[in-house]
Amino acid sequence: MTDENPFAPPTPRAAVPPANEPAVPAPGSTPEPAPGGAPAERPAETSSAQQQSTQQLPAQPADRPTAQLPTAGYLTTLPAPSAAGAHEPGSHGSGSHGSGSHESGSHAPAHDPSAGHAGTAHATGPYGTAQPPRSRRGRLGAGTVSAVVLLGLLAGAAGGVGAYALLDSRTAARPADAALPQHAAGTTQVERPEGSVAAIAAAALPSVVSIEVRAPQGVATGSGMILKSEGYILTNNHVVAEAASGADVTVTFSDGHEQPAELVGATPDYDLAVIKVDETGLEPLVLGDSDDVVVGDAVLAVGSPLGLEATVTTGIVSALHRPVKAGESAEAAFIDAIQTDAAINPGNSGGPLVNSAGEVIGINSAIAQGPGTTTATGNIGLGFAIPSNQARHTAEQLIETGSATFPIIGVLLDPAYQGEGVQVSQEAQQGTPAVTPNGPADQAGIKPGDVILSVDGRPVSVADELIVAIRAKAPGDPVTLQVRSGKNEREVRVVLEERSSGQ
Numbered sequence: 001m002t003d004e005n006p007f008a009p010p011t012p013r014a015a016v017p018p019a020n021e022p023a024v025p026a027p028g029s030t031p032e033p034a035p036g037g038a039p040a041e042r043p044a045e046t047s048s049a050q051q052q053s054t055q056q057l058p059a060q061p062a063d064r065p066t067a068q069l070p071t072a073g074y075l076t077t078l079p080a081p082s083a084a085g086a087h088e089p090g091s092h093g094s095g096s097h098g099s100g101s102h103e104s105g106s107h108a109p110a111h112d113p114s115a116g117h118a119g120t121a122h123a124t125g126p127y128g129t130a131q132p133p134r135s136r137r138g139r140l141g142a143g144t145v146s147a148v149v150l151l152g153l154l155a156g157a158a159g160g161v162g163a164y165a166l167l168d169s170r171t172a173a174r175p176a177d178a179a180l181p182q183h184a185a186g187t188t189q190v191e192r193p194e195g196s197v198a199a200i201a202a203a204a205l206p207s208v209v210s211i212e213v214r215a216p217q218g219v220a221t222g223s224g225m226i227l228k229s230e231g232y233i234l235t236n237n238h239v240v241a242e243a244a245s246g247a248d249v250t251v252t253f254s255d256g257h258e259q260p261a262e263l264v265g266a267t268p269d270y271d272l273a274v275i276k277v278d279e280t281g282l283e284p285l286v287l288g289d290s291d292d293v294v295v296g297d298a299v300l301a302v303g304s305p306l307g308l309e310a311t312v313t314t315g316i317v318s319a320l321h322r323p324v325k326a327g328e329s330a331e332a333a334f335i336d337a338i339q340t341d342a343a344i345n346p347g348n349s350g351g352p353l354v355n356s357a358g359e360v361i362g363i364n365s366a367i368a369q370g371p372g373t374t375t376a377t378g379n380i381g382l383g384f385a386i387p388s389n390q391a392r393h394t395a396e397q398l399i400e401t402g403s404a405t406f407p408i409i410g411v412l413l414d415p416a417y418q419g420e421g422v423q424v425s426q427e428a429q430q431g432t433p434a435v436t437p438n439g440p441a442d443q444a445g446i447k448p449g450d451v452i453l454s455v456d457g458r459p460v461s462v463a464d465e466l467i468v469a470i471r472a473k474a475p476g477d478p479v480t481l482q483v484r485s486g487k488n489e490r491e492v493r494v495v496l497e498e499r500s501s502g503q
Contacts, residue, residue: 200300200358201312206254207285208351209233210304211261211275213240215247223303223351224251225360226284227274227395234395235350236365237266237273238327251277254310265398269406269471269501271326271333271365272391274398285352288359290387293317293338301342301364301383303351315342315381321472323464324384326366334464336472337384338362344383353385361388393474407475407496410439411446413463421453421484422466444492446483453482453489470496 192198211233213220222239226232233251243249243263251261259277266273297317305311319339326333340353344367353362362385369377397404412434417423424441425434426449434448435441446452454460455469456479473479475498483492 195356197300197312197314200354200356201302203358204285204300204302204352204354205310205312207283208254208302208310210252210307210309211235211239211350212250212252213242213247214250215242215245217242221304221307221347222349223347223364224275225350225352225363226282228284228399229280229282231277231279231282232264232399233261233275233277234363234391235273235275236363237268237271237333239350240266240273240275241268243273243275249275251275252309265402265404267394267398267404267406267501268327268331268333270386270390270394270404271335272363272386272394272398272404274395285354286359287388287392288355288357288361290338290361290389293320293355293361293387295319297361298356299340299342299361300354301340301344301348301351302354303344303348303364305343305345305347307347311348313343315340318382321458321469322384323462323468324366325464333365334467334471335365335384335386336390336468337366338387340383340385341381342383343379343381345379348383359388360391362386363388363391387472390472403500405475405498405500406471407473407477408439408499409441409446409470409479409481409494410436410497411441413466415463417451419451420461421451422460422463423451424448440494440497444481444494446481446492446494447485449485451484453484456480457482475499 207226209224209226211222211224213222220239220242222235224233224235224239227234240249240263244266249261249263250258252258259279261275261277264274264276295317299315299317301313301315303311317338318341322335322337322339324333324335324337326335338353338361340362342353344364346367348364349366351364352360353364355361364383364385366384367379368382368384370380394404412425412429412432414423414425424446428434435446452460452466455466458469460466460469470479473496475496478493478495481492481494483490
C-alpha cells in the first residue's frame with residue numbers, strides 16, 4: 001500500500017545577505033562578479049504567503065516529533081519517505097501464497113543494507129551522515145554561512161508547519177473518538193441446539209485422537225477414534241502399517257496428553273487397524289448403521305489433516321457404494337465406500353465420518369486426485385470412507401484374533417473385458433484356475449467365460465465393483481448373482497467362502 005507523503009522536506013532557499021554585505025542589484029540587472037571571478041548568488045525571493053506563514057507560526061503540537069538538528073558543521077541529509085518504495089510488511093501477492101511469492105514495493109536503486117526491513121521506504125544515497133559542501137571558487141564569510149543555514153532551517157520549519165496546518169484543517173472530518181462499538185454484555189445469544197454442527201463437534205472431538213508413527217524412513221501421521229473405553233483405538237492400516245515392523249506409535253488425545261500405543265491387529269484388505277493404549281475410562285464413539293445412510297445426509301469429518309489436530313469439516317453424503325481401490329497392488333484395499341464432499345486431506349485418514357445424530361457412519365480413508373497425479377495433494381471435494389458396518393465387523397475380528405478375513409466367490413476376472421457386466425476369465429492365470437474347484441462359484445455352476453451382471457440386484461460393470469460388492473458382505477453370507485452364459489441369463493445363489501490375508 002502506498003500513500004502520498006505530506007512531510008517531504010522542502011528545498012532550502014538561498015539566504016538573504018546580512019546588512020553589512022553589498023546590496024544586491026535590482027531584478028533584471030547583471031550582477032557584479034564576486035572576488036575570484038565567481039558570480040555572486042542571487043537571493044531567493046520570498047512570496048507574501050511564505051512571509052505570512054513565517055510570521056504567524058503556530059505552536060507545534062507537543063505530541064508530534066521534532067527532528068533533532070545536527071551539530072556538525074555541515075548540513076546532513078535525512079531520509080525521506082518515498083511513496084514509490086513503500087511496502088506493507090507481511091503483505092502477500094494475491095494467489096501466490098502457496099509458492100511463497102511476496103508482493104514487493106519498488107525499492108530505490110541504492111539500498112542501504114543497514115536500513116530497516118522492506119516495510120521502510122528508502123531513497124538513494126547515504127543518509128544520516130555529514131556531507132562535505134561542494135567546493136566553490138569564491139569564499140563566503142562566516143556571517144553569510146550562518147545566514148544561509150538559518151534561512152534554510154526557517155524555510156524547512158515553515159514547510160513542515162504548513163504541512164501540519166494542512167493536516168489540521170482536515171481533522172474536522174475525522175472522528176474525535178476512534179473507539180469501535182462494542183456489544184452489550186449478555187445480549188448476544190448464539191443458538192447451538194442439539195444436532196447442530198457445534199453440538200455434534202463438541203461431543204465427537206474428545207473421542208478423536210491424533211496418531212504419529214516414527215519409522216527409520218520417516219514419520220507418518222493420521223487420525224483415529226476411541227473404539228472402547230479400555231484403550232482400543234480404530235484407524236487405517238496405512239497409517240500404522242510400519243508398526244508391524246517395530247515402529248513407535250504415539251497417540252495424542254484431545255486434551256493434549258500423549259500415550260504410546262501397540263498394534264493389536266491390522267488388515268490391508270479393508271485398510272483397517274486397531275491399536276491400544278494403556279489407559280482406561282476413555283469415552284468411545286458409537287458406530288452407527290451405515291446401511292441406513294442415504295445420499296444427502298449431513299456429515300462431519302473429524303481428524304488431524306496435515307497435523308492440525310481436532311479439525312472439523314462439514315459436508316453431505318455425495319454417493320454410496322463407490323468402488324475404491326486404495327494402496328499398492330500387492331496389498332490393495334477394496335472399499336465399498338461412502339463418498340462425501342466434506343473436506344478430507346492427508347492426515348484425516350483413520351478419523352470418523354459422523355452423522356447428524358453424532359454416530360460414526362464411516363472411517364475416512366481415501367481422497368480422489370486429478371488425472372496424472374501420483375501423490376495426495378489435498379481435498380477436491382471427493383473423499384471416501386469405509387462404511388461403519390464393515391469397520392465394526394473387521395474391528396471385532398482384529399480385537400479377538402489379531403487378524404481379519406474377507407469373503408470370496410472363487411473366480412478370476414478378466415480385466416481386458418469391455419462388454420456389459422464382468423467376465424470370468426476364460427483360462428487359468430499363472431497356474432490359478434479361472435474357477436476354483438469346489439469353490440462357491442463352481443458349486444453354483446458358474447463356468448469360465450460367464451459374465452456376472454449384478455450382485456443382489458446391484459449392477460456391476462467393472463471388476464472392482466464386483467470385488468467391493470462381495471467384500472461388503474461377510475464370509476458365509478449368501479448372495480444372488482445374475483449370470484449370463486452365452487445368450488442365456490440366470491440367477492444363481494452363492495454362499496461366500498472365507499479367505500485370510502496372504503492366502
